[in-house]
Amino acid sequence: MLLSTPTSPHAHTPLDTSGLMRLVILATLPGVAALTWFFGWGTIVNIAFASLIALACEAFALYLRGRRVMFYLRDCSALVTAILLGIALPPGSPWWIIAVGIVFAILIAKQLYGGMGYNPFNPAMAGYVVLLISFPLEMTRWLSPLGTFEGSVPGLMEALQLCFGGGFDAHTMATTLDVFKQGAGLMVADVWQQNPQFGRWGGLGWEWVNIGFLAGGCYLLHRGVFTWHAPMSMLIALTAMAAVFYDGGSSASGGSPLMHLLSGATMLGAFFIITDPVSSAVSTRGRLIYGALAGVLVYVIRRWGNYPDAVAFAVLIVNFAAPFIDHYTMPRTYGHNRGGSD
Amino acid sequence: MRKVWDIPGGVHPPENKAQSVTRPIASAGIPDVLIYPLSQHIGAAAVPLVEKGDLVLKGQMIAEAMGFVSAPVHAATSGRVTAIEERVIAHPSGMHAPCIVIEPDGENRWIEHSGLEDYTSATPAELLSIIHDAGVAGMGGAGFPSAVKLSTRPDTPIHTLIINGTECEPYITSDDMLMRERADEIVRGTEIIAHILGVSSIIIGVEDNKPEGIASLRSAAEHSAGIEVISFPTKYPSGGEKQLIQILTGQEVPSGGLPSALGIVCQNLGTTVAVHHAVDRGEPLISRIITVTGDSCREPANYEVLLGTPASHLLELSGQQPELCERLIMGGPMMGFALESAEVPVVKTTNCLLAPTRAELPPAAPQQACIRCGICAEACPASLLPQQLFWYATAKEYEKLEAHNLFDCIECGACSFVCPSNIPLVQYYRASKADIRRHHLDHERSERSRARFESRQQRIEQEEAEKQARRQARREAAQARAKEAGTKQPSRSDAAPDAADVIRAAIERSQAKKQAAAAQSQAQADMGIEPDSAQDAIDRAMAKRAAAAAAPKLSPVEQLQNNLASVQSRISKTGEKLEQARTTGEDTVSILESSVAKLEAKRDQILAEIEELGDS
Ligand code: SF4
Ligand code: SF4
Numbered sequence: 001m002l003l004s005t006p007t008s009p010h011a012h013t014p015l016d017t018s019g020l021m022r023l024v025i026l027a028t029l030p031g032v033a034a035l036t037w038f039f040g041w042g043t044i045v046n047i048a049f050a051s052l053i054a055l056a057c058e059a060f061a062l063y064l065r066g067r068r069v070m071f072y073l074r075d076c077s078a079l080v081t082a083i084l085l086g087i088a089l090p091p092g093s094p095w096w097i098i099a100v101g102i103v104f105a106i107l108i109a110k111q112l113y114g115g116m117g118y119n120p121f122n123p124a125m126a127g128y129v130v131l132l133i134s135f136p137l138e139m140t141r142w143l144s145p146l147g148t149f150e151g152s153v154p155g156l157m158e159a160l161q162l163c164f165g166g167g168f169d170a171h172t173m174a175t176t177l178d179v180f181k182q183g184a185g186l187m188v189a190d191v192w193q194q195n196p197q198f199g200r201w202g203g204l205g206w207e208w209v210n211i212g213f214l215a216g217g218c219y220l221l222h223r224g225v226f227t228w229h230a231p232m233s234m235l236i237a238l239t240a241m242a243a244v245f246y247d248g249g250s251s252a253s254g255g256s257p258l259m260h261l262l263s264g265a266t267m268l269g270a271f272f273i274i275t276d277p278v279s280s281a282v283s284t285r286g287r288l289i290y291g292a293l294a295g296v297l298v299y300v301i302r303r304w305g306n307y308p309d310a311v312a313f314a315v316l317i318v319n320f321a322a323p324f325i326d327h328y329t330m331p332r333t334y335g336h337n338r339g340g341s342d
Numbered sequence: 343m344r345k346v347w348d349i350p351g352g353v354h355p356p357e358n359k360a361q362s363v364t365r366p367i368a369s370a371g372i373p374d375v376l377i378y379p380l381s382q383h384i385g386a387a388a389v390p391l392v393e394k395g396d397l398v399l400k401g402q403m404i405a406e407a408m409g410f411v412s413a414p415v416h417a418a419t420s421g422r423v424t425a426i427e428e429r430v431i432a433h434p435s436g437m438h439a440p441c442i443v444i445e446p447d448g449e450n451r452w453i454e455h456s457g458l459e460d461y462t463s464a465t466p467a468e469l470l471s472i473i474h475d476a477g478v479a480g481m482g483g484a485g486f487p488s489a490v491k492l493s494t495r496p497d498t499p500i501h502t503l504i505i506n507g508t509e510c511e512p513y514i515t516s517d518d519m520l521m522r523e524r525a526d527e528i529v530r531g532t533e534i535i536a537h538i539l540g541v542s543s544i545i546i547g548v549e550d551n552k553p554e555g556i557a558s559l560r561s562a563a564e565h566s567a568g569i570e571v572i573s574f575p576t577k578y579p580s581g582g583e584k585q586l587i588q589i590l591t592g593q594e595v596p597s598g599g600l601p602s603a604l605g606i607v608c609q610n611l612g613t614t615v616a617v618h619h620a621v622d623r624g625e626p627l628i629s630r631i632i633t634v635t636g637d638s639c640r641e642p643a644n645y646e647v648l649l650g651t652p653a654s655h656l657l658e659l660s661g662q663q664p665e666l667c668e669r670l671i672m673g674g675p676m677m678g679f680a681l682e683s684a685e686v687p688v689v690k691t692t693n694c695l696l697a698p699t700r701a702e703l704p705p706a707a708p709q710q711a712c713i714r715c716g717i718c719a720e721a722c723p724a725s726l727l728p729q730q731l732f733w734y735a736t737a738k739e740y741e742k743l744e745a746h747n748l749f750d751c752i753e754c755g756a757c758s759f760v761c762p763s764n765i766p767l768v769q770y771y772r773a774s775k776a777d778i779r780r781h782h783l784d785h786e787r788s789e790r791s792r793a794r795f796e797s798r799q800q801r802i803e804q805e806e807a808e809k810q811a812r813r814q815a816r817r818e819a820a821q822a823r824a825k826e827a828g829t830k831q832p833s834r835s836d837a838a839p840d841a842a843d844v845i846r847a848a849i850e851r852s853q854a855k856k857q858a859a860a861a862q863s864q865a866q867a868d869m870g871i872e873p874d875s876a877q878d879a880i881d882r883a884m885a886k887r888a889a890a891a892a893a894p895k896l897s898p899v900e901q902l903q904n905n906l907a908s909v910q911s912r913i914s915k916t917g918e919k920l921e922q923a924r925t926t927g928e929d930t931v932s933i934l935e936s937s938v939a940k941l942e943a944k945r946d947q948i949l950a951e952i953e954e955l956g957d958s
Contacts, residue, residue: 006680006705007679007769007772008673008675008676008678009677009768010675010678010703011355011676012704012706012758012759012764013355013760015762016707016762017713017762020715071708072710072711075711115711116710117712117714226715227716227720277713278714282714282716282730283727284716284719287716331719332725333724333726333750334588334597334723334750335596335597335598335724
């Protein structure tokens with residue numbers, strides 16, 4: 001009998017790429033649940049519709065490129081992109097916003113660059129930024145979180161109507177970060193009092209959303225899906241920046257570190273976006289620098305930029321910087337001098 | 343207590359060692375047939391000393407070593423040579439190679455042999471020749487002839503001997519069992535090796551997952567001065583030679599060099615026992631301990647096996663159920679290679695036969711795209727970036743591969759093991775390394791012929807120039823004479839210096855050229871290129887012979903060996919010349935000295951490469 005003769009190693013860890021992607025999807029659950037609780041079913045509708053389109057786009061692109069469609073679809077990477085973009089978009093976004101974002105993310109930011117593993121930019125964030133630049137009005141209209149108005153958040157039917165019906169008469173209001181941006185001159189305490197959308201530490205609802213993503217992120221860390229380097233370094237850099245520029249009083253100081261940590265897309269960015277392996281720096285040291293740079297940029301753009309939240313822009317910028325970071329952080333190989341050229 | 347260092351990276355595959363340590367080492371007995379490949383994994387092939395039909399005795403040398411990196415082969419029992427023919431051998435590519443086949447007669451009659459009374463009264467050279475003649479070779483990894491590894495050069499003093507008892511591969515327990523049952527023999531062999539090397543510091547490194555082995559070794563080494571048994575945390579691949587050195591000394595073997603550059607020599611645990619048998623008993627290396635394990639074996643265990651025994655014999659002993667097993671691995675699951683058939687004989691380097699069931703080691707899942715997760719980089723003990731290497735390997739960017747230190751990859755497989763996209767990274771590296779080596783060899787060959795061509799070209803030009811100068815001088819002299827005759831004006835004495843000047847100038851020119859040529863050929867000698875045309879012819883002939891012999895493509899090891907042979911012969915030739923120059927007091931001594939040094943450095947490098955290849 002002729003035996004099979006594969007090459008070494010013959011053993012393999014049980015984790016595979018599709019499994020990793022499924023874990024990531026699973027880990028978004030707490031955050032998505034919090035979003036749904038505070039903002040209604042809009043996020044779920046976003047995610048569902050985005051996933052449909054994403055799978056269709058991915059299948060179409062794979063077919064055009066002559067790849068095995070089912071095999072590559074099963075790596076779930078398109079699904080992850082769709083879910084992340086669905087989370088990032090305002091709940092109740094019109095269907096065409098979602099469609100444009102996904103088509104850009106999958107077809108242009110991912111497949112046009114060569115597909116999975118070759119994209120220099122995080123597809124979800126690339127799609128998000130394109131939408132933000134093209135449709136600023138729709139993209140900054142967030143529903144009011146539960147507890148800031150009488151009544152309830154949109155249910156499933158309402159959310160579907162928001163998405164496909166076009167009518168937009170639900171309660172909307174500026175997000176915490178928005179208010180902060182425009183409320184210069186007031187004392188933080190005043191801002192807090194005057195605006196019902198502020199919660200205990202950050203934005204009402206947002207703090208729970210962030211805690212949800214933090215929990216999901218910790219689960220992924222625990223499962224070894226990524227290492228702590230990039231997320232921790234981003235959060236520490238953001239905290240440090242906020243602490244340096246926070247004077248404890250006026251809103252011109254840019255908000256407390258805690259508010260920055262628990263507002264907007266901070267935790268989503270730290271654990272689900274900059275940990276995207278494809279577009280990040282590769283070495284451990286590189287990831288520390290990469291994360292720190294992202295944290296600093298998030299603060300800088302939030303504080304001095306023109307857009308209220310900054311994670312998407314910061315991520316695209318650090319994606320761009322990743323190859324340079326890689327170049328300067330090549331680990332020293334065994335048996336080579338510290339000079340490197342040996 | 344000695345400090346131990348951590349190595350970067352590393353992985354923790356399931357150990358699966360408990361299955362095979364429940365029984366004591368058993369003898370595997372005498373099989374129906376013994377098969378001896380003439381080339382035992384590394385080193386030049388040995389040359390048969392017997393013919394078909396000959397009767398041989400146990401311990402009789404049946405093939406002698408050829409060349410520098412080679413070891414003889416001995417019969418493991420008495421019997422008759424039934425064939426010398428091609429058989430499948432233990433090789434990653436499942437190739438056939440010439441083998442001596444012996445049918446045992448069951449009498450197990452020893453050839454006359456005797457050991458040394460007292461090894462301390464023997465010189466290192468005598469001991470080395472005993473070890474060489476006993477066919478002792480590294481018993482883990484490359485199977486590098488031990489005598490070669492132990493013969494040190496006066497200019498690289500050795501101060502530390504490291505015995506590698508790490509056994510970091512999952513499943514394998516042969517060294518563990520050796521420590522538990524034969525610690526005395528290990529210590530004895532270690533002492534002999536230390537005596538040969540004249541070292542004072544001896545470390546036996548063992549992973550801490552073998553507490554029984556460590557305890558037994560410690561008590562055996564109690565009365566032996568200088569032997570330290572050091573245990574350190576279990577992690578794959580701490581048993582790699584370079585990794586072990588880093589763990590025990592905190593030092594790194596320079597890239598492309600040998601441990602001797604640090605004053606360290608590493609030996610495998612099993613080798614110490616073989617050295618002990620060779621020196622104290624006069625017994626050649628004819629058997630070893632092999633772990634036979636895997637879920638398809640009913641009774642996984644360690645056996646003392648005669649070299650040459652077919653794998654099938656061992657599998658039968660351990661109650662293996664072939665229907666449950668679709669791949670058979672020689673070595674461990676991380677670095678072992680899959681056998682094409684169970685008729686392959688075990689060799690000096692075989693430490694394990696692994697017969698897993700399908701559920702135990704499932705076939706590799708299809709390769710997916712690299713998601714650049716960096717998990718591989720975190721696992722790499724050499725601090726390489728496997729994902730970048732993979733990227734460049736698929737793009738065949740050889741320069742980038744070398745710039746990213748592909749050749750420092752020890753092919754441990756940790757990266758492939760963890761890669762979530764199931765990319766067989768090591769396979770890509772092996773292929774790229776082979777490609778690059780071939781590339782370099784071709785390049786070197788063409789460089790050499792270019793140098794030859796250029797020096798010939800120069801010689802022709804020089805001759806041409808001299809001729810030209812002579813012609814010119816004659817012509818001018820004639821002109822001068824004609825002038826003189828025609829005008830009668832200038833005196834003879836005016837013309838003569840003219841012609842003389844021209845000739846002198848021509849001579850000076852040609853001398854300058856000659857000097858330049860000499861300088862260049864010196865430079866060539868410095869670069870290790872023999873200006874000697876006879877040498878060229880030898881090289882050419884050798885290259886041709888190698889090429890002819892290599893009609894089926896040469897493996898990288900074989901190519902390196904050819905290189906090694908040629909470097910070796912150049913060393914001895916240049917050495918002879920150096921001796922001559924020294925006795926006659928010629929001024930070429932320093933040039934020759936430096937070229938010998940360079941050639942030797944080159945030889946070391948090739949040796950390191952061969953060893954590395956063998957490790958894989
Ligand atoms: S582990 Fe595999 S998928 Fe991850 S970076 Fe390395 S090669 Fe790519
Ligand atoms: S096989 Fe090579 S690249 Fe992969 S982990 Fe081992 S040394 Fe590093």
